[in-house]
Amino acid sequence: MATDHVKVAIVGAGTIGLSFAALHLMKNPNCTVTIYDTRPDLKEYMETKLPEFLVDADVKECTSRVSTASSLAQTVSEANIVQEQGPENASFKRTTWAQIEHYAPQEALFWSSTSGIPASEQSKDMKDQTRLIVVHPYNPPHIMPLLEVVPPPSTSQEVIDRTLEYWRNLGRVPVLIRKECTGFVANRLAFALFREACSLVAQGIVSVEDLDSVVQASMGPRWTVAGPFKSYHAGGGEGGLRSFMDKIGGTVQECWDASDKDVKTGSIVVGEKWQEDVCRQTDEAYGVFDTAERDYKTKAVLEAVSR
Ligand SMILES: NC(=O)c1ccc[n+]([C@@H]2O[C@H](COP(=O)([O-])OP(=O)(O)OC[C@H]3O[C@@H](n4cnc5c(N)ncnc54)[C@H](O)[C@@H]3O)[C@@H](O)[C@H]2O)c1
Numbered sequence: 001m002a003t004d005h006v007k008v009a010i011v012g013a014g015t016i017g018l019s020f021a022a023l024h025l026m027k028n029p030n031c032t033v034t035i036y037d038t039r040p041d042l043k044e045y046m047e048t049k050l051p052e053f054l055v056d057a058d059v060k061e062c063t064s065r066v067s068t069a070s071s072l073a074q075t076v077s078e079a080n081i082v083q084e085q086g087p088e089n090a091s092f093k094r095t096t097w098a099q100i101e102h103y104a105p106q107e108a109l110f111w112s113s114t115s116g117i118p119a120s121e122q123s124k125d126m127k128d129q130t131r132l133i134v135v136h137p138y139n140p141p142h143i144m145p146l147l148e149v150v151p152p153p154s155t156s157q158e159v160i161d162r163t164l165e166y167w168r169n170l171g172r173v174p175v176l177i178r179k180e181c182t183g184f185v186a187n188r189l190a191f192a193l194f195r196e197a198c199s200l201v202a203q204g205i206v207s208v209e210d211l212d213s214v215v216q217a218s219m220g221p222r223w224t225v226a227g228p229f230k231s232y233h234a235g236g237g238e239g240g241l242r243s244f245m246d247k248i249g250g251t252v253q254e255c256w257d258a259s260d261k262d263v264k265t266g267s268i269v270v271g272e273k274w275q276e277d278v279c280r281q282t283d284e285a286y287g288v289f290d291t292a293e294r295d296y297k298t299k300a301v302l303e304a305v306s307r
Helices: 015-027 042-053 059-063 074-075 090-104 157-169 185-202 206-218 221-224 227-236 239-264 274-286 291-305
Strands: 007-011 032-036 065-068 082-083 109-112 132-137 147-152 175-176
Touching: 007 074, 015 032, 015 042, 032 042, 032 074, 032 221, 032 291, 042 059, 042 065, 059 074, 074 090, 082 090, 109 157, 109 206, 132 157, 147 157, 157 175, 185 206, 185 239, 185 274, 206 221, 206 274, 221 227, 221 291, 227 239
Parallel strands: 007 032, 007 082, 032 065, 082 109, 109 132, 147 175
Antiparallel strands: 132 147
């Protein structure tokens, strides 16, 4: 899909909606963006908040291409792309997509930002269930390049191709996820690490702050230049990943077994006693977190590794 003269409709303008609006405005100078959200102060909220997402951009020029709408019908009636990031609630998404389908042009692309409700579930009340796909961002999408594109089996190849093309033209990294699954891929990986992190802190092996230091001083920088397979392939020497598994595979298995044991014994289940201690330690270590600093530094890292 060409990136010129694109009309983007943003439905739901919370954390993710505003970030996506900023992304389109910054990366596609020829697009216009219409925002719809049920909050009563939408216009003022958008005028105050959106500029915070327009990092290193011409704020006046970008905001000249954005408007708010007072109804869903008005928001989507001329859209080429409808992107939904309302509440994470299956019945809201089902109802909303059926309405959007009714009002939007026949050729418009339909993307949901959901963290976990499959498109095949959200599209149940739509007449044409081949149109809707998930485009799951890694928060915040105006900084993070990844977009997980998760089509249900019914989706047409044309919808997938147009979606991938649009994001590639904007310099993002859309990755096609081949099957709908719980949490898609990025969160599955992130939460696997998070489970280990919580478990190690809960067992008193390491503090919250020291665990964060371990990640920031090792896997963090490594993974910006090579993912886990490439990293361990490099780490195995001449024999690559095969050699790595021959040499360290026993330790890898012991770590996996130890981790499985913690889950099986119930010592690392969400909502159990350990959780309060981990949350308290995190509050004490960081208090209220400055996301502006996080985003500024992440952007600088991404720029450095793309040289
Ligand atoms: N926050 C994250 O880290 C993250 C990451 C990836 C995906 N997501 C997904 O993005 C979506 C939104 O998440 P969020 O964190 O931005 O939530 P949020 O609560 O910040 O924003 C949701 C917005 O939807 C609006 N809304 C409520 N009812 C509405 C309606 N009927 N029509 C239009 N707008 C309505 C709310 O006013 C609010 O501004 C969810 O599906 C979530 O799973 C979130």
